[in-house]
Amino acid sequence: MTNLLRAEWIKIRSLRSFVAGLLLGALGVLSCNVNAVIADRSPHRGVRLLGGGGVFTNDAHIVVLYLFGSIGAMVMVSEYGSGLIRTTFTAVPARTEVLAAKAIVVAAVTAFAGLVTYVVSLIVTLILAGQHRFPSVLLHDADFHRAMAASILLFPLSALTGLGVGVVVRHTATTIVAVSVLLVLLPTFVTSQKRAWVNDLHNATPFAAWQRLTLGRLNGWRPGDGGFANPTIGGSWLVYLLWPSIALLLALLAIRRRDV
Amino acid sequence: MIEAQELTKRYGRTTAVDRLTFTIRPGHVTGFLGPNGSGKSTTLRLVLGLNAADSGRVTVDGRALREHRRGLRHVGASLDANDAHGGRSARDHLAALACSNGLSRRRVGDVLAEVGLESAARRRIGGFSLGMKQRLGIAGALLGDPPVLIFDEPFNGLDAAGIVWIRGLFRRLAAEGRTVFVSSHLLSEMAQLADRLVVIGRGALIADETVEEFAARGAAPSASLEDVFMELTADRLDHRAGDTK
Numbered sequence: 045m046t047n048l049l050r051a052e053w054i055k056i057r058s059l060r061s062f063v064a065g066l067l068l069g070a071l072g073v074l075s076c077n078v079n080a081v082i083a084d085r086s087p088h089r090g091v092r093l094l095g096g097g098g099v100f101t102n103d104a105h106i107v108v109l110y111l112f113g114s115i116g117a118m119v120m121v122s123e124y125g126s127g128l129i130r131t132t133f134t135a136v137p138a139r140t141e142v143l144a145a146k147a148i149v150v151a152a153v154t155a156f157a158g159l160v161t162y163v164v165s166l167i168v169t170l171i172l173a174g175q176h177r178f179p180s181v182l183l184h185d186a187d188f189h190r191a192m193a194a195s196i197l198l199f200p201l202s203a204l205t206g207l208g209v210g211v212v213v214r215h216t217a218t219t220i221v222a223v224s225v226l227l228v229l230l231p232t233f234v235t236s237q238k239r240a241w242v243n244d245l246h247n248a249t250p251f252a253a254w255q256r257l258t259l260g261r262l263n264g265w266r267p268g269d270g271g272f273a274n275p276t277i278g279g280s281w282l283v284y285l286l287w288p289s290i291a292l293l294l295a296l297l298a299i300r301r302r303d304v
Numbered sequence: 305m306i307e308a309q310e311l312t313k314r315y316g317r318t319t320a321v322d323r324l325t326f327t328i329r330p331g332h333v334t335g336f337l338g339p340n341g342s343g344k345s346t347t348l349r350l351v352l353g354l355n356a357a358d359s360g361r362v363t364v365d366g367r368a369l370r371e372h373r374r375g376l377r378h379v380g381a382s383l384d385a386n387d388a389h390g391g392r393s394a395r396d397h398l399a400a401l402a403c404s405n406g407l408s409r410r411r412v413g414d415v416l417a418e419v420g421l422e423s424a425a426r427r428r429i430g431g432f433s434l435g436m437k438q439r440l441g442i443a444g445a446l447l448g449d450p451p452v453l454i455f456d457e458p459f460n461g462l463d464a465a466g467i468v469w470i471r472g473l474f475r476r477l478a479a480e481g482r483t484v485f486v487s488s489h490l491l492s493e494m495a496q497l498a499d500r501l502v503v504i505g506r507g508a509l510i511a512d513e514t515v516e517e518f519a520a521r522g523a524a525p526s527a528s529l530e531d532v533f534m535e536l537t538a539d540r541l542d543h544r545a546g547d548t549k
Contacts, residue, residue: 131444137375
């Protein structure tokens with residue numbers, strides 16, 4: 045398995061388009077966060093950060109879902125599209141292991157991209173908000189820690205979900221549309237002030253889970269908003285676990301059975 | 305050795321491979337012939353475990369390839385010169401393949417030298433000519449030094465020097481005791497290269513014999529391989545030019 049992980053690492057690092065995609069994705073997220081602070085003329089600049097909600101804005105997290113979902117999908121779709129998948133599976137007939145190695149490498153690379161993007165966003169936000177030192181109160185703030193973890197883990201969540209969709213769909217354009225619909229558009233379609241089950245569906249999306257996990261003291265939600273149960277923290281972490289898991293499980297079923 | 309037993313593959317109502325039984329022996333170059341759409345590529349994919357057969361079985365040295373966790377030491381194959389990502393360099397493409405099978409990086413340099421691509425090793429595959437891509441595919445097939453080698457239309461895009469080289473390479477590989485199975489449309493090339501032939505039409509077996517035995521089937525004593533092929537496959541053509549009425 046170590047050899048397969050190294051092989052997948054070589055594949056990823058040797059593609060300029062993948063590296064450029066990661067950089068542009070990270071820059072896109074960073075620009076959303078920075079822009080939000082610059083555009084904020086109020087004396088409470090950075091209040092979201094100081095309230096324990098972290099530095100990522102709503103726009104930034106939509107960019108993460110879309111771009112990193114697409115990047116994850118392209119790792120697999122590019123193998124199908126180029127025909128490389130036939131060479132790969134001839135060399136490694138154990139298809140489950142190929143998928144596992146890809147998932148591990150993609151998760152590691154995108155989690156690292158998330159970490160770097162978060163740290164840079166944090167530093168720039170602090171500077172723009174006129175904070176010259178890291179607010180020590182945040183060091184022990186559980187809300188801030190949770191928001192940070194949720195924002196960073198949104199990168200591998202999106203990429204792994206995209207990877208799974210890529211295996212199932214295989215065609216570039218359809219895959220990108222499917223990733224956009226699932227990760228970005230679905231949460232806006234399934235909202236209802238009248239039906240509890242639609243509300244539950246909304247809460248089961250990464251979009252809603254990230255929002256719940258990044259709510260801090262100063263911008264917290266009130267239980268019973270909208271008349272229905274809001275997402276719980278435990279439930280939101282479960283959503284983080286289930287989305288990539290289900291996507292990869294479907295990918296596994298498809299990759300083992302299908303002709304290439 | 306490659307052994308196919310009653311191998312069958314259907315796509316909807318179309319039977320692409322129809323109860324195909326053949327044996328490809330080591331120490332020979334075996335040509336794989338058939339008209340367009342006769343099921344050659346599908347058969348090769350079945351051999352490699354890329355496609356699953358509806359019935360029947362095909363083994364490489366006694367085992368189905370899907371039963372191996374790693375394949376390069378058991379069989380090397382080049383099905384399509386374009387089966388590589390154009391954005392990667394030849395060296396990185398081969399390095400990833402070698403790494404996946406626990407092969408040393410030195411093998412990458414060895415096979416690049418073998419196919420004459422050393423000077424292009426760092427260039428991106430997308431800028432390669434078709435002939436260079438063919439050479440790269442062959443390099444990938446040779447990486448694991450396997451006892452069985454499979455090539456689908458390996459002459460496409462090669463210049464005259466390339467064809468002479470590939471002919472010598474295939475003969476040498478067979479002389480080393482390996483099983484070499486080559487699909488091609490170029491009958492004249494097969495006449496020069498192959499020791500044995502497997503010929504199919506509409507997915508079914510027409511011949512599995514030596515080149516001499518196949519040539520002797522012709523109506524005329526001096527019939528060429530091409531004449532015999534045309535004669536035997538005449539009723540199994542799916543596409544024929546000039547058929548308009």
